Amino acid sequence: MLTSIRPDRDAVTLAVSGLLGGLLLWLLGLHTQGGDPFSAPWVTLVPLTAMAAAELLRRNAPRTALAVGTLALVADQFTRGSLATILMFTDVMYAAVLYGTPAAARRLPVATLLVTVASTIGFLAWFRKPEALLIGLVIGLVSFIPALTGVSVRSHRTAADAARLAAAQTARLAEMDRTQAVIAERARMARELHDMVANHLSAVAIHSTAALSIDDAETSRNALKVIRENSVEGLAEMRRLIGLLREGGEDDAPAAAPTLAALDTLIEQTNANGASGGLVCTLEDTRDPGADALPTPVELAAYRIVQESLTNALKHAAPGPVVVRLGRSGELLTVEVTSVFGSRTGPTAPGSGAGLVGMRERVALLGGTFGAGAEPGGDGAKIWRVRAELPVREREMRE
Numbered sequence: 001m002l003t004s005i006r007p008d009r010d011a012v013t014l015a016v017s018g019l020l021g022g023l024l025l026w027l028l029g030l031h032t033q034g035g036d037p038f039s040a041p042w043v044t045l046v047p048l049t050a051m052a053a054a055e056l057l058r059r060n061a062p063r064t065a066l067a068v069g070t071l072a073l074v075a076d077q078f079t080r081g082s083l084a085t086i087l088m089f090t091d092v093m094y095a096a097v098l099y100g101t102p103a104a105a106r107r108l109p110v111a112t113l114l115v116t117v118a119s120t121i122g123f124l125a126w127f128r129k130p131e132a133l134l135i136g137l138v139i140g141l142v143s144f145i146p147a148l149t150g151v152s153v154r155s156h157r158t159a160a161d162a163a164r165l166a167a168a169q170t171a172r173l174a175e176m177d178r179t180q181a182v183i184a185e186r187a188r189m190a191r192e193l194h195d196m197v198a199n200h201l202s203a204v205a206i207h208s209t210a211a212l213s214i215d216d217a218e219t220s221r222n223a224l225k226v227i228r229e230n231s232v233e234g235l236a237e238m239r240r241l242i243g244l245l246r247e248g249g250e251d252d253a254p255a256a257a258p259t260l261a262a263l264d265t266l267i268e269q270t271n272a273n274g275a276s277g278g279l280v281c282t283l284e285d286t287r288d289p290g291a292d293a294l295p296t297p298v299e300l301a302a303y304r305i306v307q308e309s310l311t312n313a314l315k316h317a318a319p320g321p322v323v324v325r326l327g328r329s330g331e332l333l334t335v336e337v338t339s340v341f342g343s344r345t346g347p348t349a350p351g352s353g354a355g356l357v358g359m360r361e362r363v364a365l366l367g368g369t370f371g372a373g374a375e376p377g378g379d380g381a382k383i384w385r386v387r388a389e390l391p392v393r394e395r396e397m398r399e
Contacts (some may be wrong), residue, residue: 005253007056014091022048022084032081047076051088055393058095060179063104067097073142090146097150098157109151112143187361203230203273203314207209226273231267259299260326263306267324279339281310285326294333298390302326302335308359309337309386317384318342332368333390339373341382363388 007015026044034312050072057065069092076085079152093112097105204227263283270281294302306324313322320340356372363370368390377383 006060008059011056011060012057014088015052015060018055018084018088018091019048019052021087022052022082025082025084028126030083031389032083032086033077041080044076044079044082047079048082050075051085051092054092055088056386057100058092058235062092062096062100065092066100068181069093086142090142093143094146094150097147105154109144109147111129112140112147116140116144142231142330164332181348186229190358203227204234205366223276229269230273258303258307260294260306262303263326266303266310270314270322274314276315277314279313279317279322280320281322281324283324283326287326289322289326291328294392296332298366298392301366302333302388304362305335305359305386306337306389309339312356312386313337313339328392331392333392335388335390337386337388338383340377342385348390359386363390364392 006394022045026041028039037157051069052074054065054069057068071084073089076082085344088396095106097108100108105309116136116139116209119139120133123132123135126132208223208227267281270279274281304353310322310324317339318341322337322339325336327336359372360370370388372386373384374382377386
């Protein structure tokens with residue numbers, strides 16, 4: 001409580017300077033008026049001291065300071081007067097507007113203006129001399145001008161505070177946008193890493209398990225061959241991703257994104273990897289060969305959906321056909337992958353559940369629809385169907 005009313009250094013400096021200046025004027029015998037009815041020289045020091053005390057409260061208690069200062073100024077008019085008292089009052093008035101409440105900042109300039117006008121008219125009517133206008137001018141200089149200056153400074157400070165607040169909010173929004181962009185980029189990189197490497201690692205896991213569980217030299221040799229091929233291709237995919245992430249790499253040329261034209265190679269690879277599990281993968285492409293080229297994001301998303309679907313089939317599908325179907329109807333590209341639903345004997349690879357999530361996110365980013373689940377098949381057996389519909393033109397417009 002005591003620290004809240006403790007005067008600051010500026011208030012103490014102004015109070016001491018005003019008091020010392022008033023004492024110097026008093027010692028020199030410099031006064032502003034005759035002093036009737038209190039003409040004793042020492043009486044001038046009373047309002048001077050009171051005004052100095054008001055200066056101490058100018059910031060922490062501006063309303064009290066103004067009340068004390070007004071009484072001291074009125075009392076000074078009944079003494080010989082001191083210029084230091086008047087000057088300190090102007091600072092008290094200025095501080096009352098600058099540090100006071102918003103209501104006081106609005107009312108004090110209006111009140112001092114009315115007092116100035118009323119005093120000018122009153123003294124002019126009383127003395128009936130043009131010199132009476134000087135009295136009103138002095139009152140305005142002592143009260144209205146300091147109040148008007150306080151309003152101006154307060155307005156500038158308010159505007160500066162608002163500008164700093166807006167700048168801080170803009171910085172926070174920019175930081176939030178940057179954080180969200182980083183999170184989105186990390187999610188995109190995670191999808192790319194999963195889609196590129198999961199297929200090869202699944203084949204490695206399945207064939208290495210087969211090589212360990214089957215004591216046959218030919219089987220082990222074939223398994224090791226598949227393991228080597230998938231390891232080399234997985235490393236190549238990993239190097240490509242690392243090259244995209246590396247800043248200032250030696251090769252600044254962007255790596256080509258996989259397209260649907262490379263599905264034949266992916267199908268062959270899946271047949272090689274899934275031969276031991278009884279999987280036979282085929283491609284049915286019903287698109288018009290003369291159709292317009294697909295946008296790169298759509299090509300990449302469709303390729304990754306097929307790649308991840310084949311990886312899941314390699315991990316979980318029962319022996320039988322795995323069919324990849326591509327079609328285009330109007331402005332929609334349809335991607336569908338079906339496989340036999342059920343368990344199978346032999347080595348399998350565990351799933352993480354990230355594949356379906358990644359496919360769904362890719363389709364959502366393009367504004368398409370996605371579905372995956374078990375359905376009744378034509379011969380009574382269940383099939384697992386992954387189906388995605390990707391808009392073509394709408395995505396181009398967004399790009």
